[in-house]
Amino acid sequence: MPFASRLDNVETSAIRELFKLLGKPGIISFAGGFPDSAMFDVEGLREASQKALSEEPGGALQYGATEGYEPLRAQLAAFERSKGVADIEPQQLIVTTGSQQALDLIGKTMVGPGDKVIVEGPTFLATIQCFRLYGADIQSAPIDAQGVQVDRLEQMIVEHRPKFVYLIPTFGNPSGALLSLERRRRILELAVKHQVLVVEDDPYGDLYFGEAPPPSMLALSSEVPGSREWIAHCGSMSKVLSPGLRVGWLVAQPELLAKATMCKQFSDAHTSTFAQATAAQYLKSGRMPATLANVRRKYAERSHAMAQALRRELGDAIEFTEPQGGLFFWARLTGAGGKVRDAGEFASRAIEQGVAFVPGAPFFAKDADPATLRLSFATADVEKIREGVARLGRAL
Numbered sequence: 001m002p003f004a005s006r007l008d009n010v011e012t013s014a015i016r017e018l019f020k021l022l023g024k025p026g027i028i029s030f031a032g033g034f035p036d037s038a039m040f041d042v043e044g045l046r047e048a049s050q051k052a053l054s055e056e057p058g059g060a061l062q063y064g065a066t067e068g069y070e071p072l073r074a075q076l077a078a079f080e081r082s083k084g085v086a087d088i089e090p091q092q093l094i095v096t097t098g099s100q101q102a103l104d105l106i107g108k109t110m111v112g113p114g115d116k117v118i119v120e121g122p123t124f125l126a127t128i129q130c131f132r133l134y135g136a137d138i139q140s141a142p143i144d145a146q147g148v149q150v151d152r153l154e155q156m157i158v159e160h161r162p163k164f165v166y167l168i169p170t171f172g173n174p175s176g177a178l179l180s181l182e183r184r185r186r187i188l189e190l191a192v193k194h195q196v197l198v199v200e201d202d203p204y205g206d207l208y209f210g211e212a213p214p215p216s217m218l219a220l221s222s223e224v225p226g227s228r229e230w231i232a233h234c235g236s237m238s239k240v241l242s243p244g245l246r247v248g249w250l251v252a253q254p255e256l257l258a259k260a261t262m263c264k265q266f267s268d269a270h271t272s273t274f275a276q277a278t279a280a281q282y283l284k285s286g287r288m289p290a291t292l293a294n295v296r297r298k299y300a301e302r303s304h305a306m307a308q309a310l311r312r313e314l315g316d317a318i319e320f321t322e323p324q325g326g327l328f329f330w331a332r333l334t335g336a337g338g339k340v341r342d343a344g345e346f347a348s349r350a351i352e353q354g355v356a357f358v359p360g361a362p363f364f365a366k367d368a369d370p371a372t373l374r375l376s377f378a379t380a381d382v383e384k385i386r387e388g389v390a391r392l393g394r395a396l
Helices: 005-009 014-019 042-055 057-061 070-082 098-110 125-133 150-160 181-194 217-223 254-267 273-285 288-317 343-353 382-395
Strands: 093-097 116-121 137-144 164-167 197-201 231-236 247-251 318-320 328-333 372-376
Touching: 005 125, 042 057, 042 273, 057 273, 070 093, 070 247, 070 273, 093 098, 093 254, 098 125, 098 164, 098 197, 098 231, 098 247, 098 254, 116 125, 116 150, 125 137, 137 150, 150 181, 164 181, 181 197, 181 217, 197 217, 217 231, 247 273, 288 318, 288 328, 288 382, 343 372, 343 382
Parallel strands: 116 137, 116 164, 164 197, 197 231
Antiparallel strands: 093 247, 231 247, 318 328, 328 372
8 A cells, every 4th residue: 555655754652562462361561551440530420421411412412613612621721720820711722632632733733844853751652653753853852850951951952943842741651750840940941042832741740649749831931931932731631530531632822723723623623522521511510629639649559559569579670760640650670680671571571470561662762771661550559569560570
């Protein structure tokens, strides 16, 4: 078949391919990035969907505006205001089919063949694939436990003059890193100074375990003159409410929103109105704070259990920073004591022991570190985490 040449730049997801190996009975998976379905507020969503059908069935079941269902846009604007985003109104955001579509729309509207894009190294695998599909020349900025290294990022902005910089500042996937308040402000200042768009992806910001993280860069933009027009913010209900709803949103300056809306018209006309109406009723119900408190508590317990187990079972053969939120551990094999250093080899050994994780190399756009790996604690309870990490210890 004469497929489009742009497909030459991408390959299928390494994570999706790994899932094919997970059918073995009794396997414990730390591979996926899914929320735990046992934590979904099924009763709350049932009530919300029933209200959507009883109060405005036409709006919930008919075609809708590409920009989004107006009651949901109003609720999402209020949700962002509750997190410190000043002066945001419904018309400043569009609803997308998950935040993944928001990222795809940014790729469609901003990237042409050969355009430079800067991402974190490592970063969300699907984003690398998405931007490459549109022909991006992706550059990786190094990170540490406090997120992207800003001095190096500025050097790269000057050198490459990218179309935009893509960051996951809060509990990134896969890194789990938390960008410090100081670095967030500096990045906003860089955006203004160099007139470069910063795409802030924030699917995990509400999943913190102790103190709340610093405000989003969208929220902080009110403190840095001129920065609001250089921020595009992607939000999602997938990790905090339900991925099955496929409700995300994009906040950006009007010209970018207009272009994104036009491209969305070509893709799906609009995000499911029934899903949007259900999400709007759920947010209106006031159940979200209790839902967030529940998932934060349980994920914190699982994260702590994984940290303890890794230290006990793998010792100095692995190094990591315990995350303060999100769904992931980012770790690196040290080879101490003659143990395995290649995460791909380790993954194969782990599958034989009945446990799965994702090697870290696919999360790098360039200069992959083969010793790195990602572990998710989200879908395993504490006992399974302890047993799974014990199996990792045997696989070493």
